[in-house]
Amino acid sequence: MAGSRLPRQLFLQGVAAVFMFAFASLYMQIPGLYGTDGILPARRTLRPQGKTRLQQLWEVPTLLWEAPRLGLDTAQGLELLSLLGALLGLGALLLRPLRHLLVYLLLWVAYLSVCQVGQVFLYFQWDSLLLETGFLAVLVAPLRLRQPPHRKQGPLGGLAGAWPHEGLPFWLVRWLLFRLMFASGVVKLTSRCPTWWGLTALTYHYETQCLPTPAAWLAHHLPVWLHRLSTVATFLIEIAVPPLFFAPIRRVRLAAFYSQVLLQVLIAVTGNYNFFNLLTLVLATALLDDQHLAAEPSRGRRRKAPAPWPQALLAVLSLLLELAIYGLLAYGTAHYFGLEVDWAQRSIHSRTTFTFHQFSQWLKTVTLPTMWLGVASLAWELLAAFWRWTQVQGCLRKLWAAVQLSVLGTATVAMFTISLVPYSYMEPGTHGRLWAGAHRLFGTVEHLQLASSYGLFRRMTGLGGRPEVVLEGSYDGHRWMEIEFMYKPGNVSRPPPVVAPHQPRLDWQMWFAALGPHTHSPWFTSLVLRLLQGKEPVIRLLQSNPARYPFHKQPPTYIRAQRYKYWFSQPGEQGRWWRRQWVEEFFPPVSLGDPKLETLLQQFGLEDKSPPRPRGSGGLLPQALLWARTQLAPLEAPTLLWGLVVAAGAARAMQALLAPLASPPAREEKLRPAPKKGEPATPAPDGCSSSAQAPRRKK
Numbered sequence: 001m002a003g004s005r006l007p008r009q010l011f012l013q014g015v016a017a018v019f020m021f022a023f024a025s026l027y028m029q030i031p032g033l034y035g036t037d038g039i040l041p042a043r044r045t046l047r048p049q050g051k052t053r054l055q056q057l058w059e060v061p062t063l064l065w066e067a068p069r070l071g072l073d074t075a076q077g078l079e080l081l082s083l084l085g086a087l088l089g090l091g092a093l094l095l096r097p098l099r100h101l102l103v104y105l106l107l108w109v110a111y112l113s114v115c116q117v118g119q120v121f122l123y124f125q126w127d128s129l130l131l132e133t134g135f136l137a138v139l140v141a142p143l144r145l146r147q148p149p150h151r152k153q154g155p156l157g158g159l160a161g162a163w164p165h166e167g168l169p170f171w172l173v174r175w176l177l178f179r180l181m182f183a184s185g186v187v188k189l190t191s192r193c194p195t196w197w198g199l200t201a202l203t204y205h206y207e208t209q210c211l212p213t214p215a216a217w218l219a220h221h222l223p224v225w226l227h228r229l230s231t232v233a234t235f236l237i238e239i240a241v242p243p244l245f246f247a248p249i250r251r252v253r254l255a256a257f258y259s260q261v262l263l264q265v266l267i268a269v270t271g272n273y274n275f276f277n278l279l280t281l282v283l284a285t286a287l288l289d290d291q292h293l294a295a296e297p298s299r300g301r302r303r304k305a306p307a308p309w310p311q312a313l314l315a316v317l318s319l320l321l322e323l324a325i326y327g328l329l330a331y332g333t334a335h336y337f338g339l340e341v342d343w344a345q346r347s348i349h350s351r352t353t354f355t356f357h358q359f360s361q362w363l364k365t366v367t368l369p370t371m372w373l374g375v376a377s378l379a380w381e382l383l384a385a386f387w388r389w390t391q392v393q394g395c396l397r398k399l400w401a402a403v404q405l406s407v408l409g410t411a412t413v414a415m416f417t418i419s420l421v422p423y424s425y426m427e428p429g430t431h432g433r434l435w436a437g438a439h440r441l442f443g444t445v446e447h448l449q450l451a452s453s454y455g456l457f458r459r460m461t462g463l464g465g466r467p468e469v470v471l472e473g474s475y476d477g478h479r480w481m482e483i484e485f486m487y488k489p490g491n492v493s494r495p496p497p498v499v500a501p502h503q504p505r506l507d508w509q510m511w512f513a514a515l516g517p518h519t520h521s522p523w524f525t526s527l528v529l530r531l532l533q534g535k536e537p538v539i540r541l542l543q544s545n546p547a548r549y550p551f552h553k554q555p556p557t558y559i560r561a562q563r564y565k566y567w568f569s570q571p572g573e574q575g576r577w578w579r580r581q582w583v584e585e586f587f588p589p590v591s592l593g594d595p596k597l598e599t600l601l602q603q604f605g606l607e608d609k610s611p612p613r614p615r616g617s618g619g620l621l622p623q624a625l626l627w628a629r630t631q632l633a634p635l636e637a638p639t640l641l642w643g644l645v646v647a648a649g650a651a652r653a654m655q656a657l658l659a660p661l662a663s664p665p666a667r668e669e670k671l672r673p674a675p676k677k678g679e680p681a682t683p684a685p686d687g688c689s690s691s692a693q694a695p696r697r698k699k
Contacts, residue, residue: 185238
C-alpha cells in the first residue's frame with residue numbers, strides 16, 4: 001500500500017461527496033419525516049430517564065442531546081447537523097486542506113447522530129455502510145493539514161512526507177469492499193430464493209425493484225437467456241472475484257476493480273439506489289495504485305533497459321499465474337453454471353449444476369479460510385509498514401513515526417477483529433467458532449456501528465407482479481381520488497424517474513410496506529393521520545409542489561389505501577409504462593376521530609399525548625435555520641443535489657484552470673538547465689521552494 005497516495009486522496013474525496021449527498025438528501029425530508037408535524041417526530045426518541053449526560057451519550061450516541069442548549073428542538077438539531085454535514089462534505093470534496101482527520105470525524109459523528117433518531121427511515125444497509133466507511137475515512141485521513149511536496153525518495157523511506165503508517169488503515173477499505181461483495185453474493189444462495197437458484201432473478205428484478213429508471217424498462221425486455229447469463233455474471237463478480245482483491249498481481253487487482261465498476265454502473269443505470277453505487281465505487285479505489293491513476297504518458301524516446309533475468313523470470317511466472325486465474329474462473333463458471341453456446345439460436349444456455357447442500361458445505365469450507373486470507377494480507381501490510389519505519393531517518397522522526405504506527409496499527413487490527421463478527425453471520429457454524437474476544441469487542445462498540453453485516457438483494461420479491469400501495473382520498477366516502485407520489489410507481493402513464501443520488505425515504509418505505517399487511521409498517525398509520533390533518537411538511541414528501549396534491553385546498557375527509565400489482569408495459573403500448581391490476585384493500589377507509597384509526601395509533605404507540613415543545617425561533621440560530629429552509633423549500637431534492645454536483649464540477653474546473661497560474665516556480669524549475677559537470681545541484685533545503693539559492697562554486 002506504499003504507492004496508494006492518489007487512491008487515498010480519491011477515496012477521501014469520494015467519501016466527502018457521499019456525505020454531502022446523504023446529508024443534503026436527508027435535509028430536504030426532515031420536516032415531513034421528523035418534524036413536529038412529521039410522520040415520526042424525532043422528539044419522541046430522545047427522552048432523558050434520569051441518567052447522567054455521559055451515560056445518555058454512550059447509550060444513545062447523538063449530538064442531538066445538546067440541541068436544547070442551543071435553543072433548538074430535535075428536528076431543528078437534525079436540520080443543523082444535516083446542513084453542516086452537507087457543507088463540510090462539499091468543502092472536503094473541493095479543498096484538500098479540509099480532507100483532515102477532524103473533518104471526517106465530524107462528518108461521521110454527525111451522521112451517527114442523525115441515524116440514532118432516524119428510526120425506520122434510516123434503517124438501510126447503505127446508511128450502515130456509510131457509517132463504517134466514514135469511520136475508516138477518519139483513520140485514513142491525514143492528521144497534518146499541509147503535506148510536504150512529493151519527491152522520488154524522501155527521508156521517510158518512500159515519498160517525501162509519506163509516513164510508514166499512512167497506507168495501513170486504507171487496507172481496511174479493501175477488506176470492507178470484500179465483505180460487502182462476497183456476503184452479497186453468498187446470501188443470494190443461502191436464502192434459497194428460487195429465482196437466484198434458477199438464474200431467473202433478473203427477469204423480475206428490473207420490474208420489481210423499488211425505484212426503477214427508464215433504462216430498467218429496456219433491460220426488462222432483453223432476451224431471457226441474456227438475463228440468465230447476467231445472473232451468472234453477478235455470481236461471478238460477487239463471489240469468485242472478491243478474493244482476488246488481495247491478489248499479489250497488480251493486473252489481477254485492476255481486473256477485479258473494473259468488474260466491480262461494471263456491476264455498479266449497470267445497477268445505477270437501471271435503478272435509483274441513491275448514493276449506494278457511488279459509495280461502493282469509492283470503496284473500490286482501494287484496489288488502485290498511484291501508477292494506474294497518474295496516467296503519465298510514456299516517453300517514446302527513452303528506451304527501457306532490459307530487465308535482469310530474475311525480474312524477467314518473475315514477470316513470466318506472474319503472467320502465467322494471471323492466465324491460470326482467468327482460466328480457472330472461466331472453467332469454474334462454465335462448469336458450475338452449465339454454460340452451453342447454442343449457435344443456431346444465437347444464445348447461451350445456463351443452469352445451476354450444484355445443490356444447496358453442496359453450496360452450504362462449500363461455504364463452511366471457505367468462510368474461515370477467507371478470514372485467514374484477511375489475516376495474512378493484513379500481516380503483510382503490517383510488515384511492510386514496519387519495514388518502511390526502519391527506513392525513517394532521524395531519532396525524533398523515528399520516534400514519532402513509531403508512535404503513529406503503533407496507534408494506527410492497533411486501531412487497524414482492532415477494526416479488523418471487530419469486523420469478523422458481522423462477517424461470520426453468513427455462516428452460523430463459523431460464527432459460533434469465532435474467538436470469544438472478538439465477540440466481546442464487537443459487543444462493546446456495536447451501538448457505534450463501526451462494523452455491520454451486509455447482504456444486498458437477498459431475495460427477489462414480486463414474482464407475480466410488483467405489489468404497490470396506492471393511497472386514495474375522498475370528501476364524501478364515495479368518490480375517491482388517487483394521491484400521487486413524485487417518485488414511486490402510481491400513474492401507469494408516467495415514466496419512471498431518475499432521482500439518484502437522492503433517496504426519497506418515504507417512497508422506499510412504501511415499497512417495503514406493500515410486501516406485507518399495513519400492521520407490519522406502523523408508521524403508515526401515522527402517514528394517514530398526517531394527510532387527514534393536512535400537514536404540509538408531509539404533503540411535500542409526496543409532492544414538492546403542494547398545488548399538484550389533489551387535496552391542497554382542503555384535507556380529505558376520508559383516506560384509504562389499495563394494493564395493486566404492477567407490471568412493465570409491453571413494447572408497442574403507446575403512452576403507457578405500466579400495467580396494473582387491483583388485488584385487495586390495504587388500509588380501510590378512516591377519518592379523523594374514527595375509532596379504527598385511534599385504536600391503531602394507540603396500538604403502535606403513535607399517540608402524542610404530551611404537547612410538543614415550542615420550536616425555538618427567537619435566537620439567531622433558529623432564525624438562520626428558518627431562513628435556510630424558506631430558501632430551499634421550493635426546490636425538489638434531486639434538483640438541489642444535482643445543483644451541488646454542477647457547483648462542485650465548476651469549482652474543480654476552475655481549480656484545474658488556475659492551478660498552472662498558481663505555481664510558476666514549478667515551471668521555472670523544469671526549464672532551469674541542468675548543472676554543468678563539477679557543479680552541484682542546488683535544491684532548496686528540506687524540499688521547500690526558496691528564492692535564495694546557494695552560491696555556485698567558481699572554477
